[in-house]
Amino acid sequence: MQFLAPLFLIGALAIGVPIFLHLVHRERTKRTPFASLMFIRKIPFKELRRRRLTHLFLLFLRCLGILLLVFAFGRPVITGAWLNQVNPLLARSVVILIDHSLSMSPQPIWDTALQAAEEKIQSLGQADEALIIQFGESAEVLSQWEESPQQLREILRQRTTPSFEATSYLEALRVAVDQLEAARNIKKEIYLITDLQQAGMAASAGWRVPGDISVEIENVGRETPNLFVEEVRVERAVFTDQYPHTILARVRGNPQQPEKGEAQLFVEGNLIDRTTFDTGSEGTVNLTFKPFDLEEGVSRGTIVIEPTDELPEDNVYYFVVEKQAPRRILVLQDRQASSAFYLESALSAGENLPFAVEMSVFPGPEQIDPIDTPLVVLNDLRQPPRLSLFKSYVEGGGGLIVVLSNRVLAEAYHRQWDTLLPVELKERNFVRQESKPFTSITQVNWEHPIFRIFQDVHKAAIASTQFYSYWRLTAKPDATILARFNEGDPALVEQSLGEGRVLVFASSLDPVWTDFPLRSAYVPFWYRMAQYAGRWQSTPAALQINQVLSVDSSSDSSGTSGTWNLIDPRGQRVLGLNEEKPGFIQLKMPGHYEVRSNKKTDWVAVNTPPHESDLSPVAIEEFQAVFVPLEARVEEVGFEQSVQEKDRQQSLWWLFLLVGAAVFMAEWVVANRTRPQAELQRESQL
Amino acid sequence: MIRTADSNRFIDPQVLSRIRDLQLIAKTVVEGFLTGLHHSPYHGFSLDFAEYREYAPGDDPRLVDWTVYARTDRFYVKKYEGDTNTQLYILMDVSKSMAFSSHSVSKLDYARYLAAALAYLAMRQKDAAGLISFDSDVVSQVPPRTRRGHFFTLLHHLEGLEVTGETDISGALEKLAHLIRRRAVVVLISDFYQDIEKLAKTLRFFYHRGNDLILFHVLDPVELEMPFEDISTLEDMETQEHLSYVPEHSRSTYFSLLNEHIEGLRRECRNISIDYELLNTEKPLDQALHRYLSVREKRY
Numbered sequence: 007m008q009f010l011a012p013l014f015l016i017g018a019l020a021i022g023v024p025i026f027l028h029l030v031h032r033e034r035t036k037r038t039p040f041a042s043l044m045f046i047r048k049i050p051f052k053e054l055r056r057r058r059l060t061h062l063f064l065l066f067l068r069c070l071g072i073l074l075l076v077f078a079f080g081r082p083v084i085t086g087a088w089l090n091q092v093n094p095l096l097a098r099s100v101v102i103l104i105d106h107s108l109s110m111s112p113q114p115i116w117d118t119a120l121q122a123a124e125e126k127i128q129s130l131g132q133a134d135e136a137l138i139i140q141f142g143e144s145a146e147v148l149s150q151w152e153e154s155p156q157q158l159r160e161i162l163r164q165r166t167t168p169s170f171e172a173t174s175y176l177e178a179l180r181v182a183v184d185q186l187e188a189a190r191n192i193k194k195e196i197y198l199i200t201d202l203q204q205a206g207m208a209a210s211a212g213w214r215v216p217g218d219i220s221v222e223i224e225n226v227g228r229e230t231p232n233l234f235v236e237e238v239r240v241e242r243a244v245f246t247d248q249y250p251h252t253i254l255a256r257v258r259g260n261p262q263q264p265e266k267g268e269a270q271l272f273v274e275g276n277l278i279d280r281t282t283f284d285t286g287s288e289g290t291v292n293l294t295f296k297p298f299d300l301e302e303g304v305s306r307g308t309i310v311i312e313p314t315d316e317l318p319e320d321n322v323y324y325f326v327v328e329k330q331a332p333r334r335i336l337v338l339q340d341r342q343a344s345s346a347f348y349l350e351s352a353l354s355a356g357e358n359l360p361f362a363v364e365m366s367v368f369p370g371p372e373q374i375d376p377i378d379t380p381l382v383v384l385n386d387l388r389q390p391p392r393l394s395l396f397k398s399y400v401e402g403g404g405g406l407i408v409v410l411s412n413r414v415l416a417e418a419y420h421r422q423w424d425t426l427l428p429v430e431l432k433e434r435n436f437v438r439q440e441s442k443p444f445t446s447i448t449q450v451n452w453e454h455p456i457f458r459i460f461q462d463v464h465k466a467a468i469a470s471t472q473f474y475s476y477w478r479l480t481a482k483p484d485a486t487i488l489a490r491f492n493e494g495d496p497a498l499v500e501q502s503l504g505e506g507r508v509l510v511f512a513s514s515l516d517p518v519w520t521d522f523p524l525r526s527a528y529v530p531f532w533y534r535m536a537q538y539a540g541r542w543q544s545t546p547a548a549l550q551i552n553q554v555l556s557v558d559s560s561s562d563s564s565g566t567s568g569t570w571n572l573i574d575p576r577g578q579r580v581l582g583l584n585e586e587k588p589g590f591i592q593l594k595m596p597g598h599y600e601v602r603s604n605k606k607t608d609w610v611a612v613n614t615p616p617h618e619s620d621l622s623p624v625a626i627e628e629f630q631a632v633f634v635p636l637e638a639r640v641e642e643v644g645f646e647q648s649v650q651e652k653d654r655q656q657s658l659w660w661l662f663l664l665v666g667a668a669v670f671m672a673e674w675v676v677a678n679r680t681r682p683q684a685e686l687q688r689e690s691q692l
Numbered sequence: 693m694i695r696t697a698d699s700n701r702f703i704d705p706q707v708l709s710r711i712r713d714l715q716l717i718a719k720t721v722v723e724g725f726l727t728g729l730h731h732s733p734y735h736g737f738s739l740d741f742a743e744y745r746e747y748a749p750g751d752d753p754r755l756v757d758w759t760v761y762a763r764t765d766r767f768y769v770k771k772y773e774g775d776t777n778t779q780l781y782i783l784m785d786v787s788k789s790m791a792f793s794s795h796s797v798s799k800l801d802y803a804r805y806l807a808a809a810l811a812y813l814a815m816r817q818k819d820a821a822g823l824i825s826f827d828s829d830v831v832s833q834v835p836p837r838t839r840r841g842h843f844f845t846l847l848h849h850l851e852g853l854e855v856t857g858e859t860d861i862s863g864a865l866e867k868l869a870h871l872i873r874r875r876a877v878v879v880l881i882s883d884f885y886q887d888i889e890k891l892a893k894t895l896r897f898f899y900h901r902g903n904d905l906i907l908f909h910v911l912d913p914v915e916l917e918m919p920f921e922d923i924s925t926l927e928d929m930e931t932q933e934h935l936s937y938v939p940e941h942s943r944s945t946y947f948s949l950l951n952e953h954i955e956g957l958r959r960e961c962r963n964i965s966i967d968y969e970l971l972n973t974e975k976p977l978d979q980a981l982h983r984y985l986s987v988r989e990k991r992y
Contacts, residue, residue, distance in 0.1 A: 037924075037925045037926075037927050037934055038920075038924050038925065038926050038927065038937075039792070039926075039927050039929050040792065040926040040927060040928065040929065041789040041790075041792035041799070041883060041885070041912065041915055041928075041929055042789050042859075042883070042885040042928055042929070042930065043926060043928040043931075043933055043934075043935050044885050044949070044953075045945070045946045045949035045950050045953065046926060046935045046937060046942060046945075046946060047935075047942065047945050047949075048935055048936075049935075049936055049938055049941055049942065
């Protein structure tokens with residue numbers, strides 16, 4: 007039981023008045039002269055005190071009346087906690103889920119959320135237990151079931167902070183349900199404090215909160231317009247002196263409240279371009295920024311939109327561009343071999359080329375450095391070049407693609423390159439000479455980095471390619487077959503060797519054995535092949551909150567460890583020199599992270615998740631339909647509703663007042679019946 | 693209006709309290725009392741000559757037998773049967789406890805009526821009656837006389853009595869012992885809030901000096917019945933000490949001690965042949981007068 011006006015409880019001290027009158031005042035007022043006390047014996051104090059309470063019932067009524075009046079003025083509120091103390095079977099195990107995603111950060115939303123959590127903790131009964139979990143995209147358990155309400159309050163004050171994360175109700179509810187499995191009470195409850203953001207709804211894949219767990223939702227959100235940079239098209243790696251493309255940015259606002267503003271592009275703090283915008287009735291607008299010149303190395307860029315609003319974090323978009331030298335690809339082929347024209351054209355197509363293709367004639371250079379030349383393509387060589395050179399090259403981190411075509415002598419490869427090749431060459435398969443005119447690749451590992459870009463809508467581009475001839479291969483046990491022809495023969499086989507990779511393609515680069523060079527998938531296919539085999543990974547211009555930064559990829563490629571620092575956007579060191587080098591670091595803050603390795607300084611841009619900036623709420627019915635079974639109880643409390651509920655609960659003050667008045671009436675009757683009798687008796691005696 | 697003897701005998705003290713005149717009270721009580729005695733055992737009272745006694749200062753000169761003086765040249769006082777042997781000393785306790793009353797007649801009032809009645813009775817029988825009031829000391833005294841106006845002196849003195857200090861009967865009696873030299877009837881009217889052993893020692897002293905003692909133990913009905921039903925704080929009228937009275941706890945103890953006290957007094961009186969009478973201030977005075985006359989009779 008709680009009291010909304012607890013100061014009135016001080017009035018309970020007034021029960022001392024009737025007790026005083028019964029015990030003390032009575033003695034003074036009723037002193038009776040008597041001839042002699044010769045035969046009156048002193049009564050022991052305890053006996054006297056006990057005997058003095060002759061009108062205990064009267065005293066009880068007076069005290070009860072006063073207490074009831076005091077309680078009435080104290081505005082009592084009967085809470086679940088109080089009921090729990092009355093009936094231990096009602097004891098609850100409560101998981102307090104606090105949404106600390108980016109959308110919760112504006113005030114007073116966050117303070118309201120904390121207040122709701124505090125009140126929930128305060129409502130806990132003696133037999134209740136509670137656990138605090140804060141969640142955004144991921145959930146973090148902050149306390150244990152054993153923690154006392156006081157400890158929970160401290161945890162709430164010290165460890166809960168708004169974050170820049172997105173919202174994921176599915177993740178939060180799953181963690182809450184997992185924790186409730188270890189709870190001791192039968193009655194289980196999830197108390198979800200959130201702004202009920204539509205963006206937090208994700209496909210639950212049929213998972214729901216178990217039916218024996220009730221879900222109570224404290225909706226602390228409110229409708230507020232928010233303008234934010236939804237997306238920016240920018241590439242990190244630039245191989246020219248000027249950024250080669252127009253930077254595209256999309257700004258989104260509320261369709262019901264179109265906003266006008268200005269967007270500015272900054273690079274290394276210098277204003278490059280600015281443009282005005284109007285989100286219009288669609289609530290979104292695309293902006294373009296002119297190309298700009300680049301210095302050597304990494305440049306930090308930001309796009310800032312104005313006016314700002316209650317979520318200023320999403321009004322800025324951070325990105326990084328890096329001017330790099332193109333990577334050298336060495337194509338080695340016989341003088342009389344079929345032309346690598348198509349391959350050279352594919353890897354040289356377009357602007358901002360990451361590759362520099364260099365043609366070489368067998369036997370090629372004496373030495374090949376994997377760093378200078380990350381990829382070598384052997385195009386239809388009759389016999390393989392020196393094994394030791396390429397073995398050390400691959401093991402040192404180089405990439406090797408072997409293209410098998412008409413000129414290849416299987417015997418020579420068996421004899422010289424048996425230890426390097428992941429396959430055994432059997433024979434040429436001339437499909438056209440058989441019953442059907444061509445074959446095609448029908449089995450593909452679409453999850454592989456080479457084929458991933460085709461897996462959604464471009465599978466047909468691979469599957470429709472016609473192969474007229476190919477080499478029948480047998481993959482070695484350690485090798486991986488990435489694609490097969492319709493006949494089941496391997497089309498593309500891969501094997502790692504040391505730090506490098508060897509890939510074998512069973513058909514030709516030119517359109518003699520296949521029409522692949524004439525297909526649209528040819529360029530992206532070989533682009534991906536070159537990237538994968540050469541271990542060249544393109545780093546995005548910007549990451550999102552909670553994405554992982556691979557320290558290996560950001561630090562020095564020489565692999566030296568322990569000589570780097572990670573500085574967050576506030577300038578504070580996150581990890582550094584003397585700490586064990588972790589493989590991955592989760593980025594928690596928007597802005598530019600600085601990665602200092604022993605040889606160079608790199609920058610990583612991090613932005614808030616754009617879908618988190620969409621503050622559209624979800625209806626409670628939809629939330630229930632997705633996450634909660636029909637038989638489970640879902641109650642949306644809402645801050646305003648909570649106040650109304652408390653008002654309803656504390657309306658029982660009038661009951662206390664009524665009972666108090668009845669008690670005083672009873673006291674009046676009893677007092678009138680007892681007091682006059684005693685007094686009249688005494689008067690008649692004297 | 694014809695009144696019956698019984699109605700005259702037992703006049704309620706509360707009725708007497710409405711009569712302002714103490715003489716009238718005494719007369720009313722005694723006459724009523726005597727009228728009711730159909731067969732009086734007290735016929736021996738007369739004015740028959742008994743003896744001559746040499747005149748002593750204080751004797752009424754009118755009682756001097758001038759015939760004897762003529763013959764012997766000495767002053768002799770004529771003593772008669774009825775008034776020559778008895779002196780009545782009325783010792784009245786005027787300590788503060790005697791002021792206690794639960795009705796219209798306090799213990800002091802009752803004692804006053806009783807003393808007036810006894811004096812009237814004594815004077816009517818030609819006995820000499822004196823009055824001594826005391827608390828812890830002798831407060832006042834009127835020597836016993838038989839002359840006609842002495843009764844009024846007594847009454848005047850009785851009317852002027854007021855309660856004074858604390859009770860110390862033994863101490864007071866020891867101090868006034870020298871005032872009662874002759875064998876006399878000593879009537880002691882008190883509430884006797886006194887230690888029995890100490891009191892008995894003093895009474896024995898008086899008894900052995902040849903006095904006839906009558907103890908009138910005057911108590912208020914509240915003292916006898918203790919009818920308080922409620923918790924209260926009682927304040928001693930003499931010492932102002934106060935104690936809590938809880939009926940359930942105190943009443944039985946009170947009765948036990950009071951009865952023990954009364955029985956102790958009665959026992960000590962019986963042992964030394966002293967008459968003792970417990971008087972309730974609500975009851976008529978005839979019982980006390982009976983007691984006095986029985987003692988008076990024993991002397992003759």
